[in-house]
Amino acid sequence: MHNADSLAKPSVATPGADRGALFGRLMDIRISFIPLPVYLVLLALVAGLSLTKELKADLPTMVAIIGLGGATCGEIGKRLPFFGKIGGAAIVSAFLPSYLVSVGWVPQDIIAPVTTFTKSSNFIYLFVSSVVVGSIFTMDRNLIIKGFAKIFVPLLVGSVLALFAGVAVGMLCGLELRQVLFFVIVPVMGGGLGEGAIPLSVGYGEILGMDSGKILAQLLPIILLGNLCAILACGALDLLGKRYPQLTGNGRLQRLEVPQDGDKVGVEKETRFDGQTVNQVIAAGMCAITLYLAGVLLHALFGLPGPVCMLFLAVLLKLFNAVPERLEAGAQVLFKFFTTCVTYPLLFANSIAVTHWSELTAAFHVGNVLTIVTTVLTLVLTGLVIARKMGMYPIETAIVNGCHSGLGGTGDIAILTAANRMQLLPFAQISTRIGGAITVMGALLILANLPPV
Incomplete structure (x- = not known):
């Protein structure tokens, strides 16, 4: 009672x-x-x-x-x-x-x-290291083997078509061939600031007998505007993927392959974090730092781009099955933390410290704008069209191609954030770093062998 x-x-x-x-x-x-x-x-x-x-x-x-x-x-x-x-x-x-x-x-x-x-802190490299390691370590080996080899085809075709399309539009707008090619299109696809605009300005200065500082000031607004166009284009691709789900792998580059036993191949592993494996996250973080420092050392010894060295070292570890499942779980949490909580602060800090508004607005010449938009859209559309024939998802392939016009590591982060595809950062790094390096070297070789004006 x-x-x-x-x-x-x-x-x-x-x-x-x-x-x-x-x-x-x-x-x-x-x-x-x-x-x-x-x-x-x-x-x-x-x-x-x-x-x-x-x-x-x-x-x-x-x-x-x-x-x-x-x-x-x-x-x-x-x-x-x-x-x-x-x-x-x-x-x-x-x-x-x-x-x-x-x-x-x-x-x-x-x-x-x-x-x-x-x-002074250069914490963008901590972000890139953690995201690259987190993404690579949680990928399926089949995806890495097939995806990394295939990405070069749409990237190469897209770069060539973007070059011709950009030149055609620029010249129709009244720009001279040398101007539109070497001072608009090449900077857009040159890999950003450190790996693109700066080496270009130094090389152009030596070849043309001009002050490299003045050339750099001319190139900076071009690459900033190119990055902005890529952000908008890849953000629109995310909307396209939501409208037509059959075009996207939601962050997976390689199309699913279903063998006779019914097991899916080429899908990133979805490891779960049970809250009891803090040490695994710490281990993944230290792996990221270790690979970053290895890239710095290789750059000092051989002159190779540090981020690219770090990326390939991570890929080698995965290919040789040197990443245990426990470490994969920690890497996945590390990846989610940085992409969720560090992306916008990183972009904010770089906007204050590095991006100058006056430089961005200096590129708003009609001929420059139309040429840049044409170059970026040609890269993106080429990836979208070629992807099916390569056995890849059109949306993801187009986004990786779009990163070829990104502002280095920061640009890749902004583009992939807009597209909600941060898992593609390793492929974006190849598009930006390797694609940019090839573009810069090719441009300098061609310009050096052209007759003086």
């Missing part, structure tokens, strides 16, 4: 329980990846530190600032009409901070430490 009476009594919610439930609901509201209460407190703390001139370029402070900035830009971009569906978050994170700096809306107390931290 006592138990029945107690069950019959209506439960009375205590004020403390209501407050706890309210706080829990607020914590479920997120600005990108940051819970709303934490976001507001961080915002107040950063404002207070700025007013007291205590903002420094140390790691905890910078994590707060670029985390806030990246989360804010990502959230704004996702909510933009139309653009939110074709990579608005990546576009806003990569370019809005640069614009705000140009109009003086970002305090110098924030610009200076963010620039110092971004350039």
Whole structure:
């Protein structure tokens, strides 16, 4: 009877329980990846530190600032009409901070430490290393063997067609052949800043007897605009994949092959993280750092691009079955963490420290714009068309081809974020780094052997 009476009594919610439930609901509201209460407190703390001139370029402070900035830009971009569906978050994170700096809306107390931290820490390579290792280690060996070999065909065909199409459009717009070829198309497909624009400017300067600094200033807006076009094009490809699911592997490059026993081949392994394997994540992280340093050493010894060396070392480990399943599980969590929580802060930091708005707007000449758009779209459409004949997914192949016009590692990240295909970063690195290196070397050889004007 006592138990029945107690069950019959209506439960009375205590004020403390209501407050706890309210706080829990607020914590479920997120600005990108940051819970709303934490976001507001961080915002107040950063404002207070700025007013007291205590903002420094140390790691905890910078994590707060670029985390806030990246989360804010990502959230704004996702909510933009139309653009939110074709990579608005990546576009806003990569370019809005640069614009705000140009109009003086970002305090110098924030610009200076963010620039110092971004350039001194070089944490983009930590991101690339972790994502590449996470992606490669969790791929199926068959996918790697077939996919890496096949990607060169659409990349080569796309580059040749983009070259001719870009030259035709540029000359129709009144640009001279040398100008449109060497100062518009080649920079777009040259691999970004460090591996593309800088070597090109030095080489052009020596061949033409011009100041390399002035040439670099001319090339920078071209590659920035090319990267923006690639972001928009690959964001649109993501929409196309949602409209026509048969065209996409949702991050898989190689089409599924079903042998007679019914087992699928060429699918990335979906390993699960059970919460008890923190050591596996740490091990995967240390593998990423180890491979990155190995790439740095190979670059110092032989002059090979460090990121490409790191990529091929990771591929070799996978091909020789040197990656145990436990490490694959850790690599998958590492991959998800960096792609979820570090992408937008990275783009935000680079936008403030590296991207100059005046350089971007300098490229908005009608002839330049039409040539760049033609070059990028030809790359993308070639991948889309050739993919079926190569046994690959059209959307993913087109996105990898589009990365050939990316702004190096940062550009690849922005493009793949817009396309929701960060799993393709290893292939994008080949498209950008190797494709860019071949483009730069070929352009310098041709220009050196042309008669002077």
